[in-house]
Amino acid sequence: MNAEKVSEHIVNWLKNYAIDAKVNGFVIGISGGIDSAVTSVLCAKTGFKTVCVEMPIHQAESQVNRALEHINHLKDTFSNVSSVKIDLTSTFEDFKKQTPSIENSSTLDLALANTRARLRMTSLYYLAGLDGLLVAGTGNKVEDFGVGFYTKYGDGGVDVSPIADLLKSEVYELATCLRITKSIQNAQPTDGLFGDSRTDEDQIGASYDELEWAMHMLENGKFTLDFTGRKLEVFKIYTRLNTINQHKMLPVPICKISDDLK
Template identity: 75%
Template sequence: MKTEKVAEYIIKWLKEYAENAKVKGFVIGISGGIDSALTSTLCAKTGFPTLCVEMPIHQAPSQVTRAQEHITQLKSNFKNVSDVKVDLTSTFEDFKNVIPNVAPSATVDLSLANTRARLRMTTLYYLAGLHGYLVAGTGNKVEDFGVGFYTKYGDGGVDLSPIADLMKSEVYELAAFLGVPNSIQEAQPTDGLFGDSRTDEDQIGASYDELEWAMNMQELGKSEENFEGRNQEVFKIYSRLNRINQHKMLPIPICEIPKEIK
């Protein structure tokens, strides 16, 4: 990858999109992870006002620390960057108190994890509407179009996606080039939605390097019969997630009424 040219291209794309949309700037949720750090840096480099938003919900201290380190660095380098912290912990707890009480289960845990992401999306759009900004997405190609590892209408609810054509390895390459803090570059990727220490790899069952490999193999027309051992296992994981999460990647189905009966 021609890193410098890619960075310049994305920054130019962001700037032109904002100018054409006649908006005033960008808003990004900052998690302490590599994707949001890269996205916010790219937005900051456009010169447009860039609002970094921390939205902790029972967040791990390490994630909070990394997010604050990144925001501090951005603000010291770019006068157009501002930040706000919206602690959604009490909002999340209030939500849990008013929904029907059901027995604890993995399904309940996942639904509540997705609720965290959707509360954050609502917050970002409130702030975007307040300031006339666009919500910049932080999803990469593997997450958005490979395994669908994001929350529908949560972190998937955005106005534009500047890094969605970058593989995770390319995200790291670009982040290093742009000087994202080492603490973020070295941290294990996690969505931070469960209030514990589980990583993305723990949830998915494969690393991003492995998923990139499987995505490339699928694009080459390979099937699981072409592999054995760990490679076959990873390919199965990727293929299954890619299949069951198509509802996130494809346009919303519309029931089109035939003209003769409408």
């Protein structure tokens, strides 16, 4: 991949989209991870107003530090970049107090993790509404169209998706080209939604390199019978997640009413 040309293409795409939409710029949630770091730099390079938002909810200190380091670097580099911090921890805790108790801890943990993402989406759209901005998504191709590793109407609720046609490995290539902070490039990918140290690989059961391989295999018509050992295990993980998360990747189903019923 020619990272420099891809970067230039995305920046021009964002710039033209903002002009056509008659908006003032972009707002991005900064997590301390590679995807949000790359996306925010691309938005900043458009010259349009770019608001970077920290939204901690019981966040690990390492994630907070990486996010802050990246934001400060952006603000030092680009005059069009500003930042906002919205600590949603108390909001999250207040929400939990108002909800019914449940005994199934596994479903509760996932529901609360998704709630964190949706609280952040609400905050981003609030800020976007104040200043006429677009919410820039940070999902990559493997997450958005491979395994559906994101929260519906959470981090999946965005206006534009600048890096959604790039594999995770390609995002890392862009990160090197854009000189993203080394601490972010070297960090293990994590959604940070559970308040612990679990990584994306811990949750999914496969690394992004493995998922990219499986994605390529499925696109080329391969089946479980074609693999053994770890390859078979990874391929099953990918195809299972790709199947059960189709509801995230496809338009919301609409019940059509024929004219004879109206």
